Amino acid sequence: xxxxxxxxxxxxxxxxxxxxxxxxxxxxxxxxxLPPPGRRRALRLLGWAxxxxxxxxxxxxxGWAMGPVGWFGQISLAGFALVLLLPYQxxxxxxxxxxALLVWLLxxxxxx
Amino acid sequence: xxxxxxxxxxxxLHTWGGLLFGWPLFxxxxxxxxxVFDHEIDHWMQPEIQRxxxxxxxxxxxxxxxxQRHHADAGAWNIALPSERDPGLRVTxxxxxxxxxxxxxxxxxxPLKVREAAGGSFFxxxxxxxxxxxxxxxxxVGLVALATLATLVSGIVIHKKLFxxxxxxxxxxxxxxxxxxxxxxxxxxxxxxxxxxxTGLIIFGLIYVPAALQALYGGDVEAFxxxxxxxxxxxxxxxxxxxxxxxALAPLLQQAEQRMGPLAGxxxxxxxxxxxxxxxxxxLGNRIALSKGHNMVFDGVSGALLAxxxxxxxTVLTQRVMFxxxxxxxxxxxxxxxxxxxxxxxxxxxxxxxxxxxxxxRRKYLVEGRAxxxxxxxxxxxNVAVVAGLVLACIGLFWVNRxxxxxLAQRAGWELRLFFALWALSxxxxxxxxxxxxxxxxxxxxxxxxxxxxxxxALTLQRPWADSGHLLLELTAAGIGLLLAWTAxxxxxxGAQPLSRRAARPLAEVN
Numbered sequence: 001x002x003x004x005x006x007x008x009x010x011x012x013x014x015x016x017x018x019x020x021x022x023x024x025x026x027x028x029x030x031x032x033x034l035p036p037p038g039r040r041r042a043l044r045l046l047g048w049a050x051x052x053x054x055x056x057x058x059x060x061x062x063g064w065a066m067g068p069v070g071w072f073g074q075i076s077l078a079g080f081a082l083v084l085l086l087p088y089q090x091x092x093x094x095x096x097x098x099x100a101l102l103v104w105l106l107x108x109x110x111x112x
Numbered sequence: 113x114x115x116x117x118x119x120x121x122x123x124x125l126h127t128w129g130g131l132l133f134g135w136p137l138f139x140x141x142x143x144x145x146x147x148v149f150d151h152e153i154d155h156w157m158q159p160e161i162q163r164x165x166x167x168x169x170x171x172x173x174x175x176x177x178x179x180q181r182h183h184a185d186a187g188a189w190n191i192a193l194p195s196e197r198d199p200g201l202r203v204t205x206x207x208x209x210x211x212x213x214x215x216x217x218x219x220x221x222x223p224l225k226v227r228e229a230a231g232g233s234f235f236x237x238x239x240x241x242x243x244x245x246x247x248x249x250x251x252x253v254g255l256v257a258l259a260t261l262a263t264l265v266s267g268i269v270i271h272k273k274l275f276x277x278x279x280x281x282x283x284x285x286x287x288x289x290x291x292x293x294x295x296x297x298x299x300x301x302x303x304x305x306x307x308x309x310x311t312g313l314i315i316f317g318l319i320y321v322p323a324a325l326q327a328l329y330g331g332d333v334e335a336f337x338x339x340x341x342x343x344x345x346x347x348x349x350x351x352x353x354x355x356x357x358x359x360a361l362a363p364l365l366q367q368a369e370q371r372m373g374p375l376a377g378x379x380x381x382x383x384x385x386x387x388x389x390x391x392x393x394x395x396l397g398n399r400i401a402l403s404k405g406h407n408m409v410f411d412g413v414s415g416a417l418l419a420x421x422x423x424x425x426x427t428v429l430t431q432r433v434m435f436x437x438x439x440x441x442x443x444x445x446x447x448x449x450x451x452x453x454x455x456x457x458x459x460x461x462x463x464x465x466x467x468x469x470x471x472x473x474r475r476k477y478l479v480e481g482r483a484x485x486x487x488x489x490x491x492x493x494x495n496v497a498v499v500a501g502l503v504l505a506c507i508g509l510f511w512v513n514r515x516x517x518x519x520l521a522q523r524a525g526w527e528l529r530l531f532f533a534l535w536a537l538s539x540x541x542x543x544x545x546x547x548x549x550x551x552x553x554x555x556x557x558x559x560x561x562x563x564x565x566x567x568x569x570a571l572t573l574q575r576p577w578a579d580s581g582h583l584l585l586e587l588t589a590a591g592i593g594l595l596l597a598w599t600a601x602x603x604x605x606x607g608a609q610p611l612s613r614r615a616a617r618p619l620a621e622v623n
Contacts, residue, residue, distance in 0.1 A: 005446040020279040065400055066443045072303045073450035079300040080457055083281045 001061050003108055008057035008071065010104060013078035014097040015050030018043050020082060021094065030090040051075060122266040129266070130465050131491070133259040135498045136242060138462045140253060142502060144308075145455025146235040148440055148448050149585070151197040153232025156585050157513045158215075159573055160226045163199040163581070166218040168375060169362040174221030175203045176361060178214070184384065186211070192377040194218050195395050200226075228523035229513055230531070235506075240316075247319075254320050257313045264305055267298055274299060287475075290468045297461035304454040305461075311438035314431070341406055341422045353387040359415035361390075368392040368408050372421055380412060388412025394421075396441035401432035456592075463499045470495060470547075493543040493550075500554035501538025503596070507561040507589065508534045514572045548603055555600040562593025 020026045022044035027035040035043070054074060059067035085093035116124070146153065155161065175191040183189065183205035190204040190211065201218040204211040215226040241249025268274065278299065281292045298305070318325050318333070329335045358380070369375055372394040381389045390410040396403055401424065408420040424432060436442060440451040470492050477488055509531045516526055542550045566586040569576040577583045 001444070002446065016279075023279065026279055061446070062443050066447065069400070069437065070443055070447055070450060072307075073447075073454055076301045076304055077450065077453050077457070079279070080296060083279050083296045083300065086279065087281055087283050 003104070003111070004057050004061035005070075006104055008054045008061060009074050009078060010097055010100055011050050011054035011057055012071070012074040013082060014101075015047050015054055016075065016079040016082050017047075017094050017097065018050055019047030020086070022047055026086070029086070030094060119270055122269045126263055126266040126270055127469065129259050129263045131469050133256050133263065134462050134466050135494060136252070136256045137260055138459060138466070138498055139242065139502055140239055140256060141455055141459040141462055142506065143235040144239040145452055145459060146506065147232060147239050148452045148455065150232030150236045152581055152585060153235065154229070155197075155199060155579075156582050157229035157231045157510075158200070158226050159569075159579075159582070160224055161200040161215060163579055164194070164217075164219050166194060166201075168193045168369075169365055171201050171218040172361045172365060172378070174216060174218065175201060176358075178216055178221055178223070179203050179205060179383070182214075183212075186383070188379060188381050189383050190377065190379040193375055195374055195376055197395075198376075225518075227513075227518045228520075230509065230524045230527040234509070234528065234531075240312075250316050250319055254313060254316055257309050260309045261306075261313070264298075264302070264309065268302070271295060271299070287468070287471050290464055290471055294461055294464040294468055297457050297464065301454055301457055301461070305458060307437060308454075308458070311434045314434045315438055337405065340424070340428050341420065353382065353385040355384055356386040356388065356413045358383055358388060358412055359390075359410070364390060364392065364410050364415055367417070368394070371408065373398045383412065386413060389418070396439070397443070400436040400442045401429055402435035402439050402441065403432070404435075466495045466499060489543075492547045493539065496542030496547070496550045496554060497535070497539035500551055500558065501535050501542065504538055504554050504558040504561070505531050505535040507558055507565070510565060510589070511561055511568060514568050552600050552603045555596050555603070559593045559596035559600055562589045562596060565589040565593075 021030070021035075022040050024034060024040070027033075027040070027043075055068070055071050058071035058074060061067065062070050082093060171194055172191060175193075176189075179186070179189045179191075186205035188206060188211070190207075192198070192200065192202040192204075194201050199218075201216045202213055203216060204213045206212060215224045216222065217224050237243070240253050242252060243249070244252060277292070277295065279296075281289070281296055283289050285292075313320070318336075322331065325331055325333065325336060361378075365375060365378075372392075374395040376393045376395045378390055378392045381391070388411075390412050392408045392410070394403065394407070403421070406421050406424075409418045410416065411418055440448060470488070473488060477485065482488065509527060512527050512530045516523060516530075520526060538554055541554065544550075545553065566577070566583075566589075569582065569586060577586075
């Protein structure tokens, strides 16, 4: 359950980060240039897909009744954390879920 | 005079409704967030109770033996069993909330000397009564909740770029930054805000809107609840039933545990008599619906199952699910942490809204030379006392709990007196000191108290940090302390530079 919970939290954050990068203003804020239109669409799609995956992780952690409740909490808090971090550490705010996902995988492998 | 547009009307409502109801609302939100961990705080405040792995049947036997020895002629016994969140074993002779309680060591059954403490239950009760007399408090909090719903909706209406600025936060820009932070916390956590305020209203819905209860049950709440749980009526006649030995508890507990999951406790009506009856309570939280009061009832002599746990009708289940969504007993610790942080962000949203009110006006008033106006000063002072002062008083309560002598008579009462004294002091301080200094000093002291909490335990307890739950609470407090310290420092910088620059510009224009 804990492993699915953390997966859900990470995916929620990653999804919010991708959706955020799908907006011109925030893409420019991090990379100092405008995103090509194709990439913008891809980022938005990726964002929604990650949020969907986060929903699935929440359901795996809590079941169909509690899962959606927890999921709303996760995407809200993940989004808020991203918004606070973004202006101070734009690249770190976007990229930390990568290594975190690796750590999660290692824990998963180690813990079974 | 021109009729205001919808946005203007909503903005007016949001500004003034948000200010007046924002003060009590901040207190409700902050104490509610703390109440998510009410049992954990209870346990922290009574360090004499240690976490021990004891089978509940054994703990129940100890409890029973103690009650039979000391309270054989009591009309009712209650036993709170050790559980994951609440590791103590507590027996009560007489009614559960009003009788004489004793804490026992679950391993030996010997009575423990445990300090009287306000505990996390205080935050829980404050959350829905504001420490007013219960009925009045429930009405006041209900009014605040209703106003909050209006404030939330008006906030959505007046937000000009809800989706465009969904992820926007621009720090170091004065009023702009406050508005960004307020919007981000409001918009991103909107599902939580709407859910928690609405379900909060529903919990006491029958008190606020009692028409259905009057029409269907003649206003008899007891009848309404009795019908829900389908329990057979219990005779409370004056005639004394003949003596009869109590059935063995262990098999009943095992049966109840199989049916309902982990158990929280049991109560025994008329112990030692032929009409004895045993009610077994579960630990809440294996489903969303709040199952408080939905227990299993056994015959105290034969051990036969008399009732429960009840099957809920769809209407009652709907109501109970809404209660459960608010009480956050389900989903284990991960869910609790989500609720806790959502509550803290909600509190921060309210606080930023209150600050925004004064930030917006301060500049204008400085230009007009009205910054010293009584009304403006009052709002500024109340903001400091309600936000920083309450944070200070809450962490202060933890300190008071460790510092007051353990043997003090009426100890829990003294803890609360000091809590309110500290809060009142913050009001005086907020009024006397210059505005930004007052913020900085109170947040600074609160930060120090938070950061010092692990040390305090080390100085006042023989085995500090032995209980992982206590340690986690102290580390969480320290984490919050870091945030508070950062905030206090930022206020200091703001007070020194940008504000004076901002204030200087309009003054120059005037000259």
